[in-house]
Structure formats: structure tokens, C-alpha cells
Amino acid sequence: MRAAADFKAFGAHVNPGLARFLTITDRDLRFVRGEGLTLWDAGGERHEDWIGGFGALPFGHSPPGFAELIADHLQSQAPNLYSEHLNPFAGALARDLVAAAGAELETAYLCNSGSEAVEAAIKLAVRVTGRGRIVYAKGGYHGTTCGALSCMAEGMYREGFEPLLADHTPVSFGDLQALEAALAGGEAAAFLLEPIQVEAGLRFADPDYLSSARELCDRHGALLILDEVQTGLGRTGAAFAFQDLGVRPDVVCLAKALGAGLVPIGATLVGAGLWAKAYGSIRTCEVHESTMGGNGLACVVAREALRRLIEPEFLASVRARGEALFSALEAEVGASPLVESVRGRGLLGGVALREPDHPWLSWDAFDLEELSGEPLSGPLLVDRLGRRGILGQVCGHDWSVLRVAPPLIVDEESCARFVSAVGAGVRFLEERQ
Amino acid sequence: MQPLLSGKRVLVTGGSRGLGRAICQVFARQGARVAFTYNKNEAAAAEVLETIAAEGGQALAERCSVLDAKGTAALVKRLEADWGGIDVLVNNAGITQNLPLALLEEEDWDLVMDTNVKGAFLSSRAVLRGMIRRKEGGVILTMGSLAGVRMLEAPIHYCASKAALVGFSYALAKEVARYKIRVHCLAPGLLEGGVGIKVPDHRLKDYLDNCALGRLGTFEEVAELAALMASDRASYLSGEVVVADGGL
Numbered sequence: 001m002r003a004a005a006d007f008k009a010f011g012a013h014v015n016p017g018l019a020r021f022l023t024i025t026d027r028d029l030r031f032v033r034g035e036g037l038t039l040w041d042a043g044g045e046r047h048e049d050w051i052g053g054f055g056a057l058p059f060g061h062s063p064p065g066f067a068e069l070i071a072d073h074l075q076s077q078a079p080n081l082y083s084e085h086l087n088p089f090a091g092a093l094a095r096d097l098v099a100a101a102g103a104e105l106e107t108a109y110l111c112n113s114g115s116e117a118v119e120a121a122i123k124l125a126v127r128v129t130g131r132g133r134i135v136y137a138k139g140g141y142h143g144t145t146c147g148a149l150s151c152m153a154e155g156m157y158r159e160g161f162e163p164l165l166a167d168h169t170p171v172s173f174g175d176l177q178a179l180e181a182a183l184a185g186g187e188a189a190a191f192l193l194e195p196i197q198v199e200a201g202l203r204f205a206d207p208d209y210l211s212s213a214r215e216l217c218d219r220h221g222a223l224l225i226l227d228e229v230q231t232g233l234g235r236t237g238a239a240f241a242f243q244d245l246g247v248r249p250d251v252v253c254l255a256k257a258l259g260a261g262l263v264p265i266g267a268t269l270v271g272a273g274l275w276a277k278a279y280g281s282i283r284t285c286e287v288h289e290s291t292m293g294g295n296g297l298a299c300v301v302a303r304e305a306l307r308r309l310i311e312p313e314f315l316a317s318v319r320a321r322g323e324a325l326f327s328a329l330e331a332e333v334g335a336s337p338l339v340e341s342v343r344g345r346g347l348l349g350g351v352a353l354r355e356p357d358h359p360w361l362s363w364d365a366f367d368l369e370e371l372s373g374e375p376l377s378g379p380l381l382v383d384r385l386g387r388r389g390i391l392g393q394v395c396g397h398d399w400s401v402l403r404v405a406p407p408l409i410v411d412e413e414s415c416a417r418f419v420s421a422v423g424a425g426v427r428f429l430e431e432r433q
Numbered sequence: 434m435q436p437l438l439s440g441k442r443v444l445v446t447g448g449s450r451g452l453g454r455a456i457c458q459v460f461a462r463q464g465a466r467v468a469f470t471y472n473k474n475e476a477a478a479a480e481v482l483e484t485i486a487a488e489g490g491q492a493l494a495e496r497c498s499v500l501d502a503k504g505t506a507a508l509v510k511r512l513e514a515d516w517g518g519i520d521v522l523v524n525n526a527g528i529t530q531n532l533p534l535a536l537l538e539e540e541d542w543d544l545v546m547d548t549n550v551k552g553a554f555l556s557s558r559a560v561l562r563g564m565i566r567r568k569e570g571g572v573i574l575t576m577g578s579l580a581g582v583r584m585l586e587a588p589i590h591y592c593a594s595k596a597a598l599v600g601f602s603y604a605l606a607k608e609v610a611r612y613k614i615r616v617h618c619l620a621p622g623l624l625e626g627g628v629g630i631k632v633p634d635h636r637l638k639d640y641l642d643n644c645a646l647g648r649l650g651t652f653e654e655v656a657e658l659a660a661l662m663a664s665d666r667a668s669y670l671s672g673e674v675v676v677a678d679g680g681l
Binding site for chain 2 (some may be wrong): 020042044361368383
């Protein structure tokens with residue numbers, strides 16, 4: 001690690017609350033090196049990263065080949081920004097993205113994050129339909145900008161920021177009647193949802209639900225927007241989750257894995273004719289823009305990431321590894337009274353837990369009363385994993401679910417260690433309750 | 434005035450970070466030749482050496498766990514050969530884990546008790562062998578904690594280990610007094626950057642509300658007191674637990 005790094009300054013100048021929480025809970029680790037799933041702290045201890053940047057590290061840390069790619073690109077002295085001119089790197093990436101997606105998607109708006117990709121989708125839908133209302137599935141997570149947050153029904157991410165954007169309408173995930181009712185007035189610009197609600201605790205959309213939602217959107221003139229920021233680009237063992245679900249979206253939001261954990265980038269893939277309808281005129285062609293969005297360096301990295309992520313052999317390995325992993329987890333802890341279910345697709349899944357039944361296993365007992373009301377089972381299991389050198393995390397909206405979404409290059413040995421650690425952790429909690 | 438520890442030969446366990454680092458620096462500033470051990474962080478140890486050297490002091494560092502009895506004994510022998518003896522041992526190496534009772538495992542208990550208590554025993558025994566043989570007296574200064582002498586909401590294995598060091602110091606003081614060796618325990622309260630950083634905000638507030646000085650201590654302040662206790666100016670002090678908590 002180079003001298004520009006300053007761990008103490010993070011607590012003072014970046015996020016004091018997070019730094020404090022990490023310190024109080026003995027998780028204030030100082031990582032100085034990473035390779036694959038392995039992180040080394042300042043004391044030389046190894047840790048295995050099963051958080052994986054919440055999906056943004058598909059190839060793990062320091063992925064091979066990218067340093068050379070980035071160095072080559074920078075040494076070429078190609079312009080990085082093409083502010084008012086044709087951007088060949090954005091062009092190449094967008095071409096490859098829509099080709100990989102298929103489904104009549106033809107345009108890619110390039111930005112810097114998943115939140116921005118969702119913002120772009122919302123604005124595009126409003127512009128295309130002339131309607132202001134977005135219908136969205138409860139339990140989703142679409143980012144923390146005001147527009148994206150307006151499509152998150154409840155929870156701590158939203159608290160304190162209301163009223164946000166008016167008229168956005170939540171419907172229960174999987175509830176077609178509610179969706180039809182919300183779309184029926186003809187005021188909805190779009191229906192926005194994730195094919196798998198990750199932060200809600202890994203809730204999987206049924207293919208029939210999605211195809212019916214498609215029909216309802218068509219019937220009522222609304223766009224179907226799929227947020228594939230977490231599910232897209234190989235995570236489920238398909239290039240895009242929607243491809244396995246047999247649904248044709250109008251708009252697809254991407255980010256995370258696209259940057260290979262190295263560059264910030266997001267993309268909004270847009271169906272045929274829609275971009276032109278929204279922003280096709282000379283007057284409107286620059287009304288939704290991002291200064292750094294589509295910069296040359298980010299696009300070069302993203303294009304290489306995309307190339308690797310959608311290779312058939314790579315996708316097959318994700319499917320095979322995921323099947324083995326979730327089968328092993330089921331065998332290890334599926335019968336535990338503390339485990340509600342183990343579920344996954346590709347390398348995206350979770351272990352849903354029941355709350356332990358003992359007063360000494362409570363936030364109050366741990367002197368963290370302000371978290372009372374949140375499930376403790378997931379954080380406790382995360383803590384147990386940490387004690388075995390495995391970094392894990394719970395789902396953002398549902399802390400009773402341990403998310404299981406490692407870097408896609410995870411190997412068999414690492415999976416075995418994870419399964420063993422989850423088993424030991426669950427058994428420990430069983431004994432303590 | 435002559436520096437407090439002029440000519441003293443000092444071994445500090447766990448000297449690369451936090452309070453141990455401050456003790457090394459203050460002791461060197463006060464004229465001592467300092468050797469310190471560290472467990473893992475070589476870069477931090479190198480920083481301490483650089484800082485002491487920049488101030489004109491003398492120090493050396495050795496990677497050695499306090500639980501490594503052979504390694505500790507070998508280090509002590511080497512220092513005795515090079516320096517002619519050790520005058521002061523500071524038992525500083527120690528750890529804590531922020532674990533409530535429900536999550537505390539037997540191995541956690543053993544780790545903290547071993548490091549904090551057995552480590553002090555092993556280092557003290559290694560140093561006392563030569564110290565007693567030389568008949569020149571000496572000082573064993575062990576770093577305790579407020580958590581070992583007061584009823585605090587803190588991890589029980591840590592509190593137990595620090596309380597054990599009080600008993601250790603009392604008994605050792607009595608046993609080696611005949612050789613003119615003084616033994617103390619210095620028990621700090623919450624210090625900036627110390628284990629207190631893991632205390633939740635409301636408990637920190639309680640501490641500050643009840644502390645006469647109304648603030649946390651610093652490593653430097655405790656190290657200065659340690660230097661005084663280790664010096665000949667504290668020649669009539671032994672078997673004492675000195676609590677430095679800002680008046681709680």
C-alpha cells in the first residue's frame with residue numbers, strides 16, 4: 001500500500017459513524033493488500049472477502065490483467081473525456097453491452113454508479129411516457145439518490161428524507177393484482193423492480209410474475225425497468241438474470257460488476273427507439289448527462305470486464321460453483337432450528353435465519369440499544385464468520401438473512417471453508433440460546 | 434536536572450503501539466536504553482525506533498510474543514550479555530476482545546488470560562532471574578487497568594486478567610522485596626486511542642461525567658507516570674497499585 005493511505009483520517013473526515021461502529025464491534029480492520037478473495041491486514045493476518053464489494057468484485061481483488069490494461073490505456077494518451085465530441089470508448093462498450101443483452105435493447109447510457117443508472121431509467125421513463133409516476137416493488141433496493149430512494153418503500157435508507165418524489169407507488173413483490181391496480185389509472189410511466197430482491201433477503205421473482213408484469217406494462221403503456229445492478233453480468237450464471245426468466249425489459253440498469261471493482265461505472269440499457277424518443281432532438285440530446293460518465297478509462301475496464309463475465313465457460317463455472325455451494329450450505333445447516341431456508345441462484349443467495357431465543361442474545365445485551373428492532377441473527381452469524389477470518393454481511397433490508405454473494409472466481413476450497421464456518425457459527429448460536 | 438531514567442536498562446513488552454509505544458518513547462527521552470518486543474507489526478516497531486532515534490535516544494526492537502517463553506528468555510539473556518543487565522521490566526503487552534458473556538468462548542478466555550497474565554509472569558520470571566542474581570535491585574512495572582480495580586461494564590475476561598495482575602503484583606512485590614526489587618501495578622483509566630475507543634458513546638459520556646478532570650487521559654501522561662514509578666525517585670514505592678483515571 002502506498003503512503004497516500006490514512007486509516008485514521010477515514011474516521012475523522014469520511015464517515016465517523018461507520019468508523020466508530022466498526023471500532024466498537026471489533027471490526028476496524030486495516031487492509032493493506034488484496035488478491036482474489038484474500039485480504040491481508042496491517043498485521044499480516046489473512047481474511048477471506050465474501051462481501052466482495054456487494055457484487056462489485058466479480059474477479060476479486062487485484063484481478064489479473066487489469067493493471068496492464070489500465071497502464072496500456074493511459075500510456076496511449078488517448079483522451080479520457082470527450083465532453084462535446086464522439087467518444088469511441090463509450091461507443092465500443094455500449095455496442096458490446098446491448099449485444100450481450102439482446103432483447104431489443106439498443107442504447108446504453110453510461111454513468112458512474114447503480115444509483116445513477118436507476119435515476120437515468122426513471123427520468124427516461126418519465127420523458128418517454130409523459131407521465132410522472134413510477135410503480136415499484138416493495139422491498140427493492142435501487143440506490144440512495146433522491147429518485148432511486150423514492151422507489152424504496154421503507155426502512156432506514158428512506159427515513160428522514162421524505163417526502164422525496166411524489167406519486168411513486170409501491171406494490172408488493174409478486175402481487176399482480178396490486179400491480180394491475182397501480183398501472184390501471186394510466187398515470188404510471190414504468191414498473192421498476194429487481195428480478196431478485198437481494199437486500200430484501202433474496203426474494204426471487206417468478207418467471208410467470210415477470211411475464212404477466214410485462215403484459216400489464218404493455219397494456220397500460222408503462223415501461224418495464226429491471227434493476228440488474230446486483231443480478232446482472234454473470235452473477236446468477238446468466239449474462240443477465242432476465243435472460244433466464246424469459247422476460248423482455250424496456251430498460252435494464254447495470255453497475256457493480258461492470259467496473260471490475262476498479263472503476264466507478266453504471267449503465268442504463270434502453271430499448272429500441274426509447275432513447276430517441278426521450279432525448280433524440282438536438283435540443284434535448286444533452287439534457288441528461290454525466291461529466292465523467294463513459295470516460296475512456298472506465299469504458300476500457302468495463303469492456304474487458306464484460307468480455308470476461310459473459311464468456312460461456314465463465315458463466316457455466318458460476319452456475320456449477322453456485323449449485324455446489326448452496327447444496328453444501330443446505331446440507332450443512334438446512335436442518336438447523338435456527339435456519340429458515342437456504343436459497344440461491346448462480347452465486348447469489350442467502351441463508352435466512354430465525355432469531356435466537358435468549359435474552360442475552362439481544363442488541364440491549366450487547367449495549368447497542370439503538371439497533372433494537374433489527375434482527376440480530378444475521379449480524380451474530382457475520383460475527384462468527386469474522387472470527388474464522390471470513391468477511392460476510394447481511395442483507396440491507398433484512399438483517400436476518402446472511403447474503404451469500406462471493407466474487408465469481410471463488411474456488412472450491414474457499415467455498416468449503418465458508419460452508420464450514422457457517423455451520424460452526426449456526427451451531428454456536430444454537431448452543432448459546 | 435538529570436533525566437529520570439538516566440542509565441537505566443529497560444525492557445518493555447508490547448512496545449510498538451499505543452501505550453507501549455509511548456512508554457518506550459518517554460523512557461528513552463528520560464535517558465533509558467530501551468528494548469521492546471512486538472508481536473506482529475514490524476512497520477509500527479520500525480516507526481518507534483525511528484522516533485526514538487530522531488530524539489537522540491537508544492532503542493532496539495525484537496519480534497517476540499509474550500507467550501513465547503523460550504524466545505523471551507533468549508532475548509533477556511542477550512540483553513543481559515550486551516547491556517550487563519536489565520534494571521526495569523515493563524509488562525505492557527496485553528490484549529482485549531470486545532465480547533459480551535454470551536459470545537465469550539473458552540478459547541477467548543484462555544487467549545486473554547494467557548497473554549495478559551501468563552505473559553507478565555513469563556517475562557517477569559525471565560528478567561528476575563538475572564535481576565536477583567546481580568543484587569542491584571530493579572523494578573517490575575506491570576500495566577493494569579481501571580477495569581481490574583473497579584466495577585465497570587467491560588469484557589469479563591479482560592477485567593479478570595487485569596485484576597489478576599493486581600494480585601500478581603502484590604505477591605511478587607512481597608516475594609522479591611528482599612532483593613531490593615520494587616514491583617508496581619499502574620492502572621490507567623480510559624485513554625485517548627486506548628481500549629476505551631471500543632466503549633459505546635453513552636458509556637464514554639458516563640465516564641467523562643464522573644471523571645473529576647472531565648477528559649480522557651493520554652498515553653503520554655500515563656507513560657510519564659510510569660517513568661516516575663520506574664525511577665529511583667520512587668524508591669519507597671512498592672507493592673502499590675496506582676490508578677491514573679483523572680479522578681473517578
